[in-house]
Amino acid sequence: MADAVPVLVVTTGEPAGIGPELTLQLALAERLPGRVVAVGDPHLLEERAERLGLDVSLVVLEPGKPVPKARSGVLPVWPVALRAPSRPGELAVANAAYVLETLDVAVEACRTQQAAAMITAPLHKGVILDAGHAGFRGHTEYLRDACGVDEVVMMLATDSALHAGQPGWRGGTALRVALATTHLPLREVADAITAPSLERILRIMQADLRRWFGVATPRIAVCGLNPHAGEGGHLGREEIEVIEPCLERLRGEGFLLDGPLPADTLFTPRHLREADAVLAMYHDQGLPVLKYAGFGRAANITLGLPFVRTSVDHGTALDLAGRGLADPGSLRVAVALAAEMAGRASVAS
Structure with missing residues (x-):
């Protein structure tokens, strides 16, 4: 142009x-x-x-x-x-x-x-x-x-999140939440969370947090699917069998990934302070928190x-x-x- x-x-x-x-x-x-x-x-x-x-x-x-x-x-x-x-x-x-x-x-x-x-x-x-x-x-x-x-990622961000961690940033409520699954009935969510899909999504997040947001080394906090992130397998095995092995493979490539973490405690200041973005497993796991934090001051972004x-x-x-x-x-x-x-x-x- x-x-x-x-x-x-x-x-x-x-x-x-x-x-x-x-x-x-x-x-x-x-x-x-x-x-x-x-x-x-x-x-x-x-x-x-x-x-x-x-x-x-x-x-x-x-x-x-x-x-x-x-x-x-x-x-x-x-x-x-x-x-x-x-x-x-x-x-x-x-x-x-x-x-x-x-x-x-x-x-x-x-x-x-x-x-x-x-x-x-x-x-x-x-x-x-x-x-x-x-x-x-x-x-x-x-x-x-x-x-x-092949794959895109839905991510919502509060208005200050574009600048978080950048030179001149002076703080504010900065929150970015991406979704592993988007508009699916709840009963279909667990089957849709696969290791190949999670890997593609995390690679897109890594690349686009660098490209669009200028975050040189993104740190991503990853939610578990089940309550208490599965409670060691007692409340579901998706964390043990799908999510954790995927995160471990990517950590071996240098990705900075925390989790899988229980969603009810991930969205607290202690964890969010360290995270450039959060990956939630499904729509209503992550977006209610973001909209509570910044409804009317947030935007939806399509990565990928x-x-x-x-x-x-x-x-x-x-x-x-x-x-x-x-x-x-x-x-x-x-x-x-x-x-x-x-x-x-x-x-x-």
């Missing part, structure tokens, strides 16, 4: 949710860390801005066309047309294809280096499944398949992709859509994280 200021492409998410209005609120920021361009339906954005009294002017561009310098109150848009009319809080199955198309446009922009990073507003998994996209699990898995990579992708730490909030009650804090954090991650990678390359 000729301009040193990065292009950050933001998908507007489920049209009946809060994504469109959060994206509009980005344009009202006095200062943005890059040239933000939205991907969505301009008419939807205009209607939502009018409903909420947001003084935002849209600049509609052809997808992939150069994005102008950021100006407060102005939102560039790469347009994608809704498949059906949309009203706040009312899902329309026909618009599932629209949501997926916005993702495809953003992925293509990043893959062709027309954008430095993509940031996603929340989508609604249920309506996409209802539209016939069987097996759809969420953004993370969709982007994995779109990019043709060929480009930067961040997202909000919340859902579509259909009950808040169109009412002017949605908090843009997490989207702002996601945009700031994406810009800094992309900038760090470009300097390193």
